[in-house]
Amino acid sequence: MQFLSESHGCxxxxxxxxxxIRAFDWTLTELGRIDTWSNSLRSTVxxxxxxxVPLVILWGRPGYMIYNDAYSVFAGGLHPYLLGSPVELGWPEVAEFNRRVLDTCLAGGTLSYHNKELELLRDGKPEAVFMDLYYSPVAGDDGVPAGVMAVVVETRKTAEESLLKFTRNLEQRVADEVEARLAAEEQLRQSQKLEAIGGLTGGVAHDFNNLLQVIAGNLHLLARHERDNPNVQRRVSAAIAAVERGATLSAQLLAFARRQPLSPAVYNPRHIFEGLGELLQRALGETIHIDMQLPDDPWCIHVDRNQLENALLNLAIxxxxxLHGEGTIVISGANVVLxxxxxxxxxxxxxDYVRLSVADTGEGMDPATLKQAFEPFFTTKADGHGTGLGLSMVFGFVKQSGGHIDMTSRVGQGTQVQMYFPRTERPQTRELPTRGAQHSGGHETILVVxxxxxxxxxxxEFLQQSGYQVLTAANGDCAMQMLLEGVAVDLIFTDVVMPGLIKSSDLASWAKIQTPPVAVLFTSGHTRDIISRNHxxxxxxxxxxxPYGPDALMAMIRNVLGD
Structure with a gap:
């Protein structure tokens, strides 16, 4: 019968x-296979x-450790790695002490200590541990000491020391608990606010952007029909600009609510900064000096590059x-361990995180203003000079990217905003070169759903004017029926949120398994996470x-079709 295979009620x-002990590979030690152990060792185990009581055997000259369940609790984070380990390797911080124990007991002696203080690394950090320790030799089958039995009982310091330590820590523990409670309550309030805004924004965004698309689409068509009418062109341009402002407002609200669709990839911040300096300088003006600082080897992060660049641009503006339009803005990055x-x-x-910071030496903010800085629609700017959604958008983007954002400010000394993004070990995304060709149209067949x-x-009408053959379907059910009946198309251009049993994601799944696969381009005012995961x-x-215009539509179609 295998050793320790029966409990016999114990x-x-x-x-x-x-x-x-049964599962451990003892052939890695001098003890050998468990079924070859001596009767003395088996009985002692x-x-x-x-x-x-916490007991541990130190067997043989190396002191291979075999211990019971009570000792595993005493071992803390070192359990189960101590099992089968020589005692001097298992507890290197007290190796000299344990060597004396082995030498003494294997020579037939015994040792005992009362309230012995040893500094141990049970959970990765030094701690003073007080113990009653009793060591006795254990005889082998030949009667000669072959190992050591150790009784380990962790004790406390004297009552006065314990009381003094408790008294010293009580105030700090209470303060930490209060601070943690307040932080948790604030986080809960912020989370509830985000959910409320997110639910409201998500519910409105789809229909609102559809309305903007109807307006924008007809404005673009009107501009094409009246190319030679300057009055029409002027008024259409003004109306399209208003549509774009409405779309921006919707996008900013979605960003704050962490519901904007992101297209993250792995980037080295240095590559992002290289192309950002010129853009920022044009946006900020010649009277602003931009000081960009990055470590030689910044860690990679997984972010949506366009949204990160927009966030840095918002903070720089x-x-x-x-600074009232004149001074120095420091944009920096650093590898940090939080x-x-x-x-x-x-x-x-x-x-590990990458910290990206934007700092100025401007007028700064008082504590009351700073507390409200990330609130949607809160702004200190004059009417007509800001929506109050810039910082809110940055806040939502950073949080949606799995990061954290901090802002510090003092009146008369300036403001610093720090964004923390988790480090990623994945390889950098290979960026495809952008094409500068004009997107004039094509001849392919497109199914519009x-x-x-x-x-x-x-x-x-946009597509037909650009030369495409166009088929239409009012929902996913009709589109799937057409496709299953054999209608051949080169691309499916489909809304994301539609009524019916067949969803846009079902159309995409069908397209992906065709030979060759059929290209799919989604469009939506708000995806509601139907085609994404966590947006x-x-x-x-x-x-x-x-809303989109004809130029953006043509460019996307040529991109998806692989031109």
Missing amino acids: CGWNGEMAER QLLLASP NARDA DRAFCAGKGISAG EDNEEVRSAAV QLSPDTHLLSK
């Missing part, structure tokens, strides 16, 4: 450590496992305004956000 012989204390209550985990008749008719699009998902 709980310890069928506990966790009994199972671990059974005695040890049956004890409710705010900094310029705080600990648990820093991350507590912030919704992020401890680990759109439940809104006004949006559908405008899209059809993050996969690299092979193409989305044209509403």
Whole structure:
């Protein structure tokens, strides 16, 4: 019968450590296979496992450790790695002490200590541990000491020391608890606010952007029909600009609510910064000096590059305004390691992060203003000079990207905004070169799937004017029926949110398994996470956000078709 295969009513012989001892590969040690162990070692192991007191055997000259369930609790984070380990390797911080124990007991001696203080690294950090320790030799089958039995009982310091320590820590514990409670309550309030705004924005965004698409589509068609009428062109341009402002407002609200569709990829911040300096300089003006600082080897991050660039641009514009259009803005990056204390209550985990900062020496903000800075529609600018959604959008983007954002400010000294993005070990995304060709149209057959008749008719006219053959379907059910009946198309241009049993994602799944696969271009005012996961699009998902114009539509179609 295999050793320790039966409990015979003893709980310890069928506990966790009994199972671990049976499963351990003892051929890695001088003890050899468990079925070749001496009778003395077997009996001692059974005695040890049956004890409710923390016991450990140190067997042989190396002191291979075999211990019971009670000792596994004492070992803390070192369990189960101590099993089978020589004691001097298992507890290197007290290796000299344990060598004396082995030398003494293997020579036939015994040792005992009362309230012995040893500094141990049970959970990765030094701690003073007070113990009653009793060491006795264990005889082998030949009667000669072959190992050491150690009784380890962790004790406390004297009552006065314990009381003093408790008194010293009580105030700090209470303060930490209060701070943690307040942080949790604030985080809950912020989360509830986000959910409320997100639900409201998500519910409105789809219909609102569809309305904007109807307006924009007809304005673009009117501009094409009246090319030679300057009055029409002027008024159409003004109306389209208003449509774009409405679309921007909707997008900013979705960003704050963390519901904007993102297309993240792996980037080295240095590559992003290289192309950003010229853009910022043009946007901020010649009287602003931009000081860009990055480490030589910044870690990679997984972000939507366009949204990150927009966030940095928003922060830089705010900094310029705080400087009244003249001064220096420092945009910097750093590799940082955040600990648990820093991350507590912030919704992020401890680990490696890339910190991107935008700092100015402008007029700064008082504490009351700073507290409201990320609130949607809050602004200190004059009427007509800001929507109050710039910082809100940055806040939502950073949070949606799995990061954290901090802002510090002092009146008369300036403001610093710090964005923390988790480090990624994945390889950098290979960026395809952008094409500068004109997107004049094509000859392919496109199936337009759109439940809104006004949006559908405008899209059809755009495509037909550009030379495409166009088929239409009012919903996913009709589109799938056409495709299953054998209608051949080169691309499916489909709205995301539609009534019916067949969803836009079902059309995409069908298109993907065809030979060859059929290209799919989605369009939507708000995807409601139907084609994304946590509002993050996969690299092979193409989305044209509403409202869009004919140029954007043609460019996306040529891109998806692979021209």
